[in-house]
Amino acid sequence: QQQVKQSPQSLIVQKGGISIINCAYENTAFDYFPWYQQFPGKGPALLIAIRPDVSEKKEGRFTISFNKSAKQFSLHIMDSQPGDSATYFCAASTYNFNKFYFGSGTKLNVKP
Amino acid sequence: DGGITQSPKYLFRKEGQNVTLSCEQNLNHDAMYWYRQDPGQGLRLIYYSQIVNDFQKGDIAEGYSVSREKKESFPLTVTSAQKNPTAFYLCASRRGDLGYGRTGELFFGEGSRLTVL
Numbered sequence: 001q002q003q004v005k006q007s008p009q010s011l012i013v014q015k016g017g018i019s020i021i022n023c024a025y026e027n028t029a030f031d032y033f034p035w036y037q038q039f040p041g042k043g044p045a046l047l048i049a050i051r052p053d054v055s056e057k058k059e060g061r062f063t064i065s066f067n068k069s070a071k072q073f074s075l076h077i078m079d080s081q082p083g084d085s086a087t088y089f090c091a092a093s094t095y096n097f098n099k100f101y102f103g104s105g106t107k108l109n110v111k112p
Numbered sequence: 113d114g115g116i117t118q119s120p121k122y123l124f125r126k127e128g129q130n131v132t133l134s135c136e137q138n139l140n141h142d143a144m145y146w147y148r149q150d151p152g153q154g155l156r157l158i159y160y161s162q163i164v165n166d167f168q169k170g171d172i173a174e175g176y177s178v179s180r181e182k183k184e185s186f187p188l189t190v191t192s193a194q195k196n197p198t199a200f201y202l203c204a205s206r207r208g209d210l211g212y213g214r215t216g217e218l219f220f221g222e223g224s225r226l227t228v229l
Contacts, residue, residue: 006154032216034217034218043204043222044202046217049216049217089155097143098160098162099157099160102154102156104152104153
């Protein structure tokens, strides 16, 4: 049973456009929702994270929107750039960070 | 520079052989993790360790074994019992599990790609 469901599997966006990736979860004990960015042949790196006490968090061109009642959260990349082309993973964890559950990943391709 | 070092980067194995993947961190992190990455399946947790000399099974531990004899080292052995071992393996660490400075950020190594011939 997949704890975190992510969509779409792949995404093509024109340079300057908005990229949107969605995730949904079931376990209401989850308390921490990070997004990771992975370039080919590399390990993932933390991009941005949110706790459920806020509905939105913004860092530069990256924004997480969080809907606690719907148990959904999404990553928005504004003014997408070719350098943003990578695979993005959402994840969820309980408050003690013992285990992280990852989504299946979204491969983003930003066309110049 | 602090970070996580995984070795080897590429490894080929014949069926029936055990192989050990190395993971070393100099970040002074308490917690360490092993994930397996397959196309379209995200990252799946194999084993994790919150403290030296202690570790727990993740969601796909069958056919794998680990040890945590030192804080900085968390090697993963892929045994012959693992039915489909060809994959990209990622090691990660996390700081401050014992209270002060606790954070949810995982720091990943660059991975080891295992291919079974």
